[in-house]
Every structure is written in C-alpha cells, then in structure tokens.
Amino acid sequence: MRVSRFFLAVTVLAVLGFGATPTQEANAEGDWRIRDDGLLGTASSAAVRMVPRCFRGARVRSSRLSSSKADPERRLATHDEEGQEMTCCGDGPLGFPKGLLAALCLLSSAVASCNSVDVTEFDLPAWVEGSPELARLVKAHDTVVVLLYSPEACFSCGGGMARWGKLKKEGRQIHLGLTRQPTSVEDRRLKLAKVQFDFVLSNRSLPEAMDLLFIAGSLVRADTLAGARPRSILELLDTTEEYGESR
Amino acid sequence: MACGDTTGNEVVLLEPTREIFLDEPDSLPVGMPGYLAVAGNGAFYLSDAMNHRVVSYDPRGTPRGTFGRAGRGPGEFTGAGFVALFGDTLAAMDHASRQMFLFDRRTGDLVRSVGMPGHQLYSAATDGGTAWLGLIGALDQGDFRAVVKWNLATDSLETLLQAPAEYYAVSPSPLWIFASAYLTEWNDTLAVLFGARNTLELFTSDGTLLSIVELPVLHRRGVPEDRKRVLTRPTAKEIPTLTYEAVQGSLSSPRAIGRLPDGTIAVVHADQTAERGKVTAQLWLTLLSLDGRWSCADRQVPASSEGRPAVAMLRDSLYVVDQVLLDNDARTRLRVFPIDDRGCAGSWNTPEGGS
Numbered sequence: 145m146r147v148s149r150f151f152l153a154v155t156v157l158a159v160l161g162f163g164a165t166p167t168q169e170a171n172a173e174g175d176w177r178i179r180d181d182g183l184l185g186t187a188s189s190a191a192v193r194m195v196p197r198c199f200r201g202a203r204v205r206s207s208r209l210s211s212s213k214a215d216p217e218r219r220l221a222t223h224d225e226e227g228q229e230m231t232c233c234g235d236g237p238l239g240f241p242k243g244l245l246a247a248l249c250l251l252s253s254a255v256a257s258c259n260s261v262d263v264t265e266f267d268l269p270a271w272v273e274g275s276p277e278l279a280r281l282v283k284a285h286d287t288v289v290v291l292l293y294s295p296e297a298c299f300s301c302g303g304g305m306a307r308w309g310k311l312k313k314e315g316r317q318i319h320l321g322l323t324r325q326p327t328s329v330e331d332r333r334l335k336l337a338k339v340q341f342d343f344v345l346s347n348r349s350l351p352e353a354m355d356l357l358f359i360a361g362s363l364v365r366a367d368t369l370a371g372a373r374p375r376s377i378l379e380l381l382d383t384t385e386e387y388g389e390s391r
Numbered sequence: 392m393a394c395g396d397t398t399g400n401e402v403v404l405l406e407p408t409r410e411i412f413l414d415e416p417d418s419l420p421v422g423m424p425g426y427l428a429v430a431g432n433g434a435f436y437l438s439d440a441m442n443h444r445v446v447s448y449d450p451r452g453t454p455r456g457t458f459g460r461a462g463r464g465p466g467e468f469t470g471a472g473f474v475a476l477f478g479d480t481l482a483a484m485d486h487a488s489r490q491m492f493l494f495d496r497r498t499g500d501l502v503r504s505v506g507m508p509g510h511q512l513y514s515a516a517t518d519g520g521t522a523w524l525g526l527i528g529a530l531d532q533g534d535f536r537a538v539v540k541w542n543l544a545t546d547s548l549e550t551l552l553q554a555p556a557e558y559y560a561v562s563p564s565p566l567w568i569f570a571s572a573y574l575t576e577w578n579d580t581l582a583v584l585f586g587a588r589n590t591l592e593l594f595t596s597d598g599t600l601l602s603i604v605e606l607p608v609l610h611r612r613g614v615p616e617d618r619k620r621v622l623t624r625p626t627a628k629e630i631p632t633l634t635y636e637a638v639q640g641s642l643s644s645p646r647a648i649g650r651l652p653d654g655t656i657a658v659v660h661a662d663q664t665a666e667r668g669k670v671t672a673q674l675w676l677t678l679l680s681l682d683g684r685w686s687c688a689d690r691q692v693p694a695s696s697e698g699r700p701a702v703a704m705l706r707d708s709l710y711v712v713d714q715v716l717l718d719n720d721a722r723t724r725l726r727v728f729p730i731d732d733r734g735c736a737g738s739w740n741t742p743e744g745g746s
Contacts, residue, residue, distance in 0.1 A: 313417060336697055336714045336721045337441055338420040 293341075295326035295334065312340075321345060402610055403690040403734035405676060405709075407726040413437075413452040413712075421446070421723040424712045427701040428474040428481070435725065436474050436481055437701060437712055443468040445483045447496070452725060458483060458494040459501075466492050466501035475515040477522060477543065484512045505546050508536050510567060514648070516576035520544065523551065523581060523596070525572035530558055530565045531624075537572040538583060538598075551598040555585050557618050566624040566638070573645045575656075582656055584645040587622055589614040591648075591656060591679060604683035611643040611675040611689050612662050640664055646674065649704030649730075655680060657730045659692065659702055659709065672699045676709065678732065687735035692728060707731065 312318040322344045326334055334341070415421055422441025429435045433450030436458075443461035446454050458481055459466045470487035480502060481494045491512065493502045507526065514525030522543055528536035538552035552572070558565050571586040579596040589608065593601040615621055621641055625633055634640075643660040650656055656679045661672035674692035679685070694700040695713035703710045709728040714721060 332697060332716060335716060335719065337422045338415075338721055339422070 293320065294323045295330040319343070400609060405690055405692050405728045405734070407693075407711075407728050409725075409727040411452040411725050413448060413723040413725060414454060415723060416454070419446055419454045419457070421714070423698065424701040424714065424723060425471055426473045426484075427703040427710060427712050428476050429703045429705040429708075429710050430476055431705070435703070435710065435712075436476070438471040438474050438483060440471055443471050445471060445474055445481065445494075447481075448725075456499045458499050459485075459492060463488065465504055466494070468492075473512040473515075475522075477515075477517050478519070482515065486511045503546075505541075505548075508534060508539065508548065511571070513571045513645075514573040514575075516574055516581075517543070518576065518596075521596075523574055523576050525574040525583065527567055527570045527572070527586075528554060530554065530567040530570055535559065537570065537585065538574060538581070540596075551581075552583065552594065555588060557587070557622060561619055561623045564624040565622055569622060569642070569644065571645060573648045575648050575650050577650055582648060582650065584648050584658060586644055587614055587618055587642060591658065591683075593681070602683075604679065604681070606658065606677060606679065607686045607688035608643075609689040610691065611660050611673075612641070614642045643675070646672075647702045647704050647709070649706075651678075651707050651730060657704060657709070659704070660689075661699075661702075663699070670699050671696050674700065674702065674711070676728075676730065678730070678735070687732055690734055694726075695724070704730070 312320065319342045320339065322341050325344055413421060420442070421437065422439050425438035425440040427435060427437050434447060434455070435450075436445055436447050438445045443459070445458040447456045447458070449455050459468050459471065461468060463469060468483075468485045468487075470485055471483065472486040473482075473484040475482045476496070477493075479496050481496050483492050483494065484490075484507065485492060489507050489509070491505045491507050493505065494500065495502055507524070509526045509528035510530075512524055512526045516523050520543055522541040524539050524541055526537065526539065528534040535554040535558060536550050536552075537554040538550075540549040540551045541547075542549075554570050554572075558567075558570055569587040573584040575582050576596060580601070581594040581596055581598075583592045583594060584590075585592065589606050591604040591606055593604070595601060625638065640663065643662050645658065646661045647659040648656065658677045658679065660675045660677070662675070663670055663672045665671075672694070674694055675689045676692050677689055678687040692709065692711060694711055695715045697714050697716060700711050700713035702712075707730045709730050711726050711728065712723065713726075714723050716722075
C-alpha cells in the first residue's frame with residue numbers, strides 16, 4: 145500500500161509579522177529594524193516569543209506513532225539526547241492549535257527517524273481546512289511542505305526563501321505562499337528577488353502566533369532562517385517518496 | 392547631462408560607457424546584489440545576499456562559477472557580504488559568522504577561513520603580502536577597530552586604526568552602522584574614509600597620520616554638524632517613533648574609494664532612503680587631489696531606484712550593479728562609468744572657490 149494511505153504530513157512554515165529588514169546595516173544592528181510604514185520597530189515587538197521547550201533545537205528521537213486517534217500529548221512524548229522525556233505537544237505559549245502542534249511534532253519525530261518513517265493521520269487544523277489553497281495542496285499530495293511568508297518579510301536579505309524556491313524548482317513538494325496580497329512596492333521587490341509564489345491566502349484565518357518557523361524539529365525565528373538547513377525536510381520527503389515506491 | 396536642483400547648482404549625471412545585463416539562468420538568479428569585486432580582465436564577482444553565494448561572471452555577464460552556498464559550515468553563508476580579490480583568491484565575508492572565506496578563484500574551492508573582528512567588512516587593499524581591511528568593529532562591545540592589517544601568509548591580524556574619537560564619545564551605545572571605514576593603499580600610504588566624517592585621512596601604512604583633507608559637499612547630504620546625535624543609538628523608547636530617514640537618511644555614507652592612475656582620489660558616497668521597506672541609494676562621485684586643493688564634487692552616478700546598488704572601482708572605472716524591471720521582467724545590470732573630469736564645469740574647482 146502506498147504511503148499516501150498513511151502518511152500525511154503537513155508542515156506549515158509561517159513567517160508572519162516580521163518587519164522588513166531591507167538593509168544589512170539595519171538588520172545587523174540586531175535590535176531594531178525598519179517597518180513597512182518606514183518607522184523603526186524593535187525586534188521584541190516583531191516576533192520574539194517563547195517556544196515550546198522541546199522545539200528549541202532539541203534533537204528529538206523517534207517515537208512510534210501508531211494511531212491517528214491517539215492522544216497527541218501521549219504519542220508525541222519523546223526523549224532528548226540525554227534520555228530526558230520531553231512532552232512537546234501540550235498547549236505551548238504560542239497558542240498553536242493542537243492539530244498543528246501534532247503536525248509539527250509528527251514531522252519532528254519522523255525527521256529524526258528517517259530510516260523508519262512512522263506514519264499516521266491526524267486532524268488538520270481548522271484554519272488549514274478553511275483555506276482553499278492549503279486544503280487543495282493537502283489533498284493533492286502525500287507530503288507537503290508549505291511555507292507562508294508575509295510579503296514584507298520577503299525583503300530580508302538573510303531570509304531563506306530563495307533556497308526554498310530552489311528546492312521547489314528541483315521538483316520537491318514545497319509550496320510557497322503569501323499571507324496576503326503584496327503591495328505594489330512589495331510586488332516589485334518580489335519580482336526582483338525572482339522567487340515564485342504558488343498562491344496568496346484568500347482566507348486570512350491564521351493563528352496570530354504563527355510567526356515562528358518550523359524546520360525539522362526546531363522552531364527557528366524567521367530572521368535566523370538563513371542558517372537553517374532544509375536538508376532534514378528533504379530527507380523526509382525523499383524517504384517518504386522512496387518508501388512509497390518500495391511498497 | 393545636467394539637471395537643476397534645489398541648490399541652484401546643476402547636478403551632473405555621469406553616463407555609462409558600457410551596459411550589460413547579466414545572464415541569469417534559472418539555476419543562478421540574482422536575488423539581491425550585495426557587494427562587487429572586479430578583476431583586471433573585466434571578470435567580476437557579485438555576492439548575493441538573498442541566495443547566499445558569490446557568483447563570478449565573465450566580462451559579458453555570463454556566469455562562470457559560484458563560491459559558497461547557504462549554511463553555517465565552512466564556506467557557507469548566512470549573510471554573504473563584502474568580496475575582494477587577492478591574486479588568485481576570492482575573499483568573501485560572511486557577516487553573520489564574521490568569517491572571511493578564501494576561495495580559489497579558478498576552482499571555487501574553499502582554501503581557508505579567517506575570523507574577522509567586528510560587525511562587517513567594507514573595504515580592502517593589498518600590496519601582495521599584506522592586506523588592509525576597513526571594517527566596523529564591534530563598537531557596542533567595546534571593540535573600536537576600524538582598520539586592521541592582515542598578514543596574508545600567517546593570517547595574523549594587527550589593529551592599525553581605531554574608529555574616530557566621536558564614536559568613543561557616545562560609548563557605550565554607539566550606533567555602529569555609520570562606523571564603516573573605506574580605504575585604498577599605494578606606496579605605503581593609506582587613504583581612509585571613515586563613515587560619519589566628511590574627510591579623507593591619509594596615513595602611512597603603519598598607521599601614522601599624514602594629513603586630513605576636507606571633502607567638498609555640493610549635492611549630497613554630507614555629514615550633519617551634530618554628529619553625536621547621529622552616532623548615538625536610539626533608545627528603545629525612541630525607536631518606534633523614528634523613521635528610517637531620521638536615522639540613516641541624515642547623512643551620506645561612503646561606498647567606495649579608489650586612486651586613479653594619475654594619483655587623483657575618487658570617492659563614492661551614497662545617500663540612502665527607504666520607501667515602505669525598500670532601501671535605495673543615490674550615488675555621488677567626487678574626485679579629489681591629494682593635497683585637497685582641487686576637487687570635482689558630487690556628480691551623480693545614475694542607478695536603479697529598485698534597490699541598493701553594488702559598487703566597485705578598478706583603475707579609472709566605476710562599476711555599478713543594480714536591478715531593474717523591464718516589462719515586468721527582473722534583470723540585473725552592470726554599468727561601467729569612466730572616472731574622469733568630464734562634467735566638472737570644464738575645470739577643477741577649489742573647495743574655497745564654491746565647490
């Protein structure tokens with residue numbers, strides 16, 4: 145049976161609410177940045193939030209995920225390198241919907257155990273279901289990586305958007321979306337950056353706190369995205385595809 | 392070409408002698424031009440702050456190779472920045488990790504990495520065995536280095552010049568983005584432009600001050616009298632009420648310096664501005680005799696208003712890379728401007744004579 149019957153991992157990588165960092169100087173100053181309205185904003189007012197402890201760069205070991213109906217808090221309990229149990233799917237300070245947290249945790253676990261990807265199903269967050277663009281993607285593919293960018297965040301010279309775009313060009317199931325229609329200035333800048341977006345969300349019902357980026361078991365602030373490696377997600381995609389073919 | 396401005400003087404626009412559009416295959420688009428270095432044969436190297444790499448081009452603008460990639464390992468960029476050529480070596484700064492990556496220009500292989508002090512590197516000159524680097528030290532951490540001497544054989548770094556005294560005056564909270572140092576070197580002489588100063592300062596290659604030459608300001612913003620205000624970091628309370636213009640738009644920032652074959656010093660300044668998050672820069676070229684008696688101030692170097700251009704000088708040519716939208720098609724453009732005295736009202740001007 146193809147893995148598609150079992151595996152549905154939707155990772156929504158959202159970059160919201162970040163002020164633009166259009167210059168290296170401004171960006172490099174670290175604690176202030178230029179906002180879209182031309183005023184300066186502090187980093188703390190942009191998007192520094194607490195993250196669930198187990199996401200903070202922890203290497204998460206495999207956890208067996210066997211039942212779609214299992215309690216996400218229980219099934220996603222896992223261990224760090226020292227063997228300390230880390231429960232990562234409780235309601236964190238981000239206020240993520242539980243379904244989304246489950247998705248994130250599922251991916252973190254799967255990535256950490258790429259040689260034996262465990263699959264499950266889970267209920268999609270309502271806001272994904274409510275977005276026709278996302279719902280269509282989810283229904284069309286077994287494994288989908290969706291990155292949602294706020295148009296003003298695309299100007300960040302340290303952003304990783306271009307890299308994701310490159311992976312997309314290589315045929316990966318990576319979809320880049322904008323959270324809103326860009327302004328005319330933003331639209332010009334996006335064209336200059338030569339990053340192709342797949343869709344613009346028509347239903348802006350995203351959780352307010354979705355301004356952190358999830359990559360392979362770690363929540364990464366968007367302004368440090370440049371250093372994040374998409375490799376783990378690639379491994380996940382590759383493993384999933386191979387798994388499907390081998391079946 | 393000339394056009395009027397509010398000062399009553401005419402702004403002289405330089406005209407390029409050469410313009411090419413870079414070949415950008417799908418695999419090698421230019422996302423955001425960062426820094427530019429030009430080789431003697433006309434080949435050039437452009438760092439791309441968005442795609443985290445340096446791409447080399449032949450003189451026709453065809454890509455020939457890439458240096459580095461995105462990441463945090465050796466030779467990998469999280470913030471591809473300044474680039475310079477040292478013989479067969481391409482030096483490329485990753486300003487996020489403060490590493491200078493040295494690549495073999497022919498193979499693209501990483502030769503070695505050198506840790507660099509401070510926040511960013513802006514300028515370099517070499518006599519073959521030694522390189523002088525203009526940078527911004529970590530002023531906020533008490534590191535006021537502005538020019539370091541780099542022994543290319545041993546990779547040892549020796550502090551040559553500290554940032555000007557006015558930066559110390561606002562310690563411990565200087566706004567270091569203006570503290571850049573640009574330099575050029577010849578015959579054991581170092582010409583240095585410090586950010587937020589309106590002077591050209593000449594030193595021996597060992598750091599002894601020789602002379603200070605005032606730079607004329609005709610059209611560009613120049614540097615305000617109250618430099619302390621400019622150099623002081625806004626408080627957390629002030630930041631939300633400040634505009635980009637109020638912070639960076641208050642002065643001209645150096646962008647490049649070079650010495651022409653006849654000994655004239657050429658300086659490029661940028662007046663930066665921002666529109667809804669998009670930073671653009673108006674470039675101004677000034678020529679200056681070393682004794683300061685003759686100058687040709689503030690001829691405008693036309694550049695795209697779509698972003699901030701990358702600038703480099705080689706001998707008597709100024710190279711500018713910018714991006715333009717042509718029929719909704721984003722293109723990256725290299726233009727070459729001759730650095731000569733054309734448009735200098737037919738003669739050189741003395742600073743006292745109204746320049």
